[in-house]
Amino acid sequence: MERRLKHLVVLSGAGISAESGLSTFRDFNGLWHHYRVEEVASLDAWKKHPKLVLEFYNERRRQAIEAKPNAGHQALAMLEQHYQVTIITQNVDHLHEQAGSSSVVHLHGELFKARSTLDPELVYQLQGTELNWGDTCEQGSQLRPHIVWFGEEVSQFKHAAHLVRQADIFIVVGTSLAVYPASSLLHHVPEDTPKYIIDPRRPELPRIPNVSFIQAVASRGLPQLARELIALESLAR
Known part of the structure; x- marks a missing residue:
């Protein structure tokens, strides 16, 4: 019987695109x-x-x-070889898709x-x-x-919250978790799900269980975390 791939859900924000010059x-x-x-x-x-x-x-x-995808985008695309990866992005560019990610939900719309x-x-x-x-x-x-302009409904939010509730692993990258409603997605993640927050400045958060912080920009923190998650998955086989 084929082993189910763990579902890795990512919330990405402007920080990862900024490293590509946007x-x-x-x-x-x-x-x-x-x-x-x-x-x-x-x-x-x-x-x-x-x-x-x-x-x-x-x-x-x-x-x-x-703009071109950076090492952070590429690390997320590479993880699809080992996990079911869904990216929920606040970004309106297509850098995740250009890097090779196949499942991307754009919370705030699409520029093109x-x-x-x-x-x-x-x-x-x-x-x-x-x-x-x-x-x-x-x-x-x-x-x-x-x-999605200021003051308009984020129509993809309910779908995003549903995906987050299914996560086996949850990653936050490139966002300070200051923009609502995207910031509230963290509270939809199951308590026992491992959560990783990649940010050069550790954000102030309410007490949330199973959170690990990686204080680095996306292009450095994501490849580091990807290597760790791939190694963990290899050991579990």
């Missing part, structure tokens, strides 16, 4: 071209000045298309997709980096970035 909202110091980030990443902003919002995300795509403003179920893969005013869906309505 700016985070924090890098902007709350500003982009003298605009507050909330002025280009909210439904209210879209209603007031949609062309500005479109240009903000066009610029993000131009930056993202030049657009969706209809009339029917949110109509989602399209973008060809290239530009989404412009006048680009419409098949029903004739303007397309918007397929991104």
Whole structure:
């Protein structure tokens, strides 16, 4: 009888993408071209000045298309040879997929997709980096970035919480666990599940059982942890 692969669930955040050269909202110091980030990443902003919002995300795509996966992304992809790996990411880039990860849930949307403003179920893969005013869906309505903006519902959260509750091992990397509701996923992990938090600055957390901290950036901490988990799995065979 074939042995079941353990389910390793990962919550990743902006820190892992930052190591590939992608700016985070924090890098902007709350500003982009003298605009507050909330002025280009909210439904209210879209209603007031949609062309500005479109240009903000066009610029993000131009930056993202030049980025390459780093050793952290690659370590997670390598773990699929030994575990069932599901990545729940707060990142809107596709660096996990580019590294070879096959199961990625994007909590906050995807940069290289657009969706209809009339029917949110109509989602399209973008060809290239530009989404412009006048680009419409098949029903004739303007397309918007397929991104969860400030104040919008995180529609993938329930699915993510379900996955986390099934985890045999849980890893947090590249996130300070300060953004809700993603930060609350840690509380959905079963108490007896081993949890690993990779962060160069150890975050302040409530008392949670079975947590190990690796104080390192993602590109160093993830390969280290991957080697340890692969060795553990080899011993268990």
